[in-house]
Amino acid sequence: MADPGPLLSVRDLSVTFPTERGPVRAVDSLSFDVPPGRTLGIVGESGSGKSVTSLAVMGLHTRAEVTGSVTLSGRELVGLPDRELNTLRGRRMAMIFQDPLSSLHPYYTVGEQVAEHHRVHFGSRRAAARERAVAALAEVGIPEPRRRAGEYPHQFSGGMRQRVMIAMALVCEPDLLIADEPTTALDVTVQAQILDLIARLQQDRGLSVVMITHDLGVVARVAHEVLVMYGGRAAEQAPVDALFASPAHPYTQGLLDSLPRLDDPDDVPLRAIPGSPPSLLEPAPGCAFAPRCPRAATGTAGERARCEEERPLPGGPEGHRTACHFPAYEGAAR
Known part of the structure; x- marks a missing residue:
C-alpha cells in the first residue's frame, strides 16, 4: 500500500504580530509533519511559540500576518477564506484549549454546547444533536451523561470540564486534534486520566494529535515525535525515544x-x-x-x-x- 503521506504538513510557517514597538515574529520559519494516527508533542518554555503555532494551524489569528504553508490532507489552509475554514474547524480539525472554564459559555448547558457543534456541521435536528452530545459525554467518561448534559460548566470540576471540551472537540469525529496544554491546571491523577482518555480515543478513531505542553513527562507518555521550540524556532525534532536518550x-x-x-x-x-x-x-x-x-x-x-x-x-x-x-x-x- 502506498504511503498516504502526512495528514498535517507545515512548511516555513511564520507568524508576525504588529506592535507599537515594531513587528514581533512569534513563529519563525517552522516546519513539521504529523502522519495519520500519530502524536507530535511540541514543547518549550512559555513564549517559545507553541500556542501561536497551533492557532495558526487552525486559522484563528485575526491580527497577525501568517506566511508559509499549512496543508491538511493536501489542502492548503493559509489564505483560505473564513467561510471555508469554518467548514473544516470542528469537522476535520479540532482544538482543546488550555482553560476549559473560559472556553465554555456560562449561560448554556454543556449538552447544548456539545450539540451545537454537531448541528452546525451536519445540519442535524436538535433532538438528534442532543442524543449525539449525550453519547459523546458518555464516551469521554462523564457519569450519568444524560443528566449532566443539562448542567452548566460551573457545576463541573476542572477535570470534568476538560472532558466536556474533549467531547466537544471530537463530537464531529475530526481527523486532527490539537491539544494546547490540556492538563495544565489539573492534579496529577486527573492529568493521567485525561491523557489516557486522549490516547484511547486516538487508538479507537485513528486520530492525529498535536500535544502542546511544557511538561516533558506528558511528552514522554503520549508522543511519537517531539518538536522542541525556542524563540519561535525549531530547536530539535526527533522520535521521542531518541530525543530522551x-x-x-x-x-x-x-x-x-x-x-x-x-x-x-x-x-x-x-x-x-x-x-x-x-x-x-x-x-x-x-x-x-x-x-x-x-x-x-x-x-x-x-x-x-x-x-x-x-x-x-x-x-x-x-x-x-x-x-x-x-x-x-x-x-x-x-
Whole structure:
C-alpha cells in the first residue's frame, strides 16, 4: 500500500504580530509533519511559540500576518477564506484549549454546547444533536451523561470540564486534534486520566494529535515525535525515544536536566537553565539560545562568534534534526 503521506504538513510557517514597538515574529520559519494516527508533542518554555503555532494551524489569528504553508490532507489552509475554514474547524480539525472554564459559555448547558457543534456541521435536528452530545459525554467518561448534559460548566470540576471540551472537540469525529496544554491546571491523577482518555480515543478513531505542553513527562507518555521550540524556532525534532536518550541541542539537554529524578539524592538541587528567553522584538542574528548556551560559553572565540552571528539551520541525521552549530548526538541525557 502506498504511503498516504502526512495528514498535517507545515512548511516555513511564520507568524508576525504588529506592535507599537515594531513587528514581533512569534513563529519563525517552522516546519513539521504529523502522519495519520500519530502524536507530535511540541514543547518549550512559555513564549517559545507553541500556542501561536497551533492557532495558526487552525486559522484563528485575526491580527497577525501568517506566511508559509499549512496543508491538511493536501489542502492548503493559509489564505483560505473564513467561510471555508469554518467548514473544516470542528469537522476535520479540532482544538482543546488550555482553560476549559473560559472556553465554555456560562449561560448554556454543556449538552447544548456539545450539540451545537454537531448541528452546525451536519445540519442535524436538535433532538438528534442532543442524543449525539449525550453519547459523546458518555464516551469521554462523564457519569450519568444524560443528566449532566443539562448542567452548566460551573457545576463541573476542572477535570470534568476538560472532558466536556474533549467531547466537544471530537463530537464531529475530526481527523486532527490539537491539544494546547490540556492538563495544565489539573492534579496529577486527573492529568493521567485525561491523557489516557486522549490516547484511547486516538487508538479507537485513528486520530492525529498535536500535544502542546511544557511538561516533558506528558511528552514522554503520549508522543511519537517531539518538536522542541525556542524563540519561535525549531530547536530539535526527533522520535521521542531518541530525543530522551540522546538530546542533541543544548536547550533540549537543559530542559531534561531541569527535571527531578527519583534516583537523585535529596540534597541535589535541580539544574535550571540560566538566563531568560529572548526578546522577540530584537531577535539575535545568530542562535537565539546562544546567550544561555553552555556550549557557546565554553567554546573558542571563533565558535562563540559563529553562535552569536550565524543562525543555525536544522540539520543532522534523517529523523533527528537539530538547529545547532555544535550538536551532540552522542551521549545520553543525564
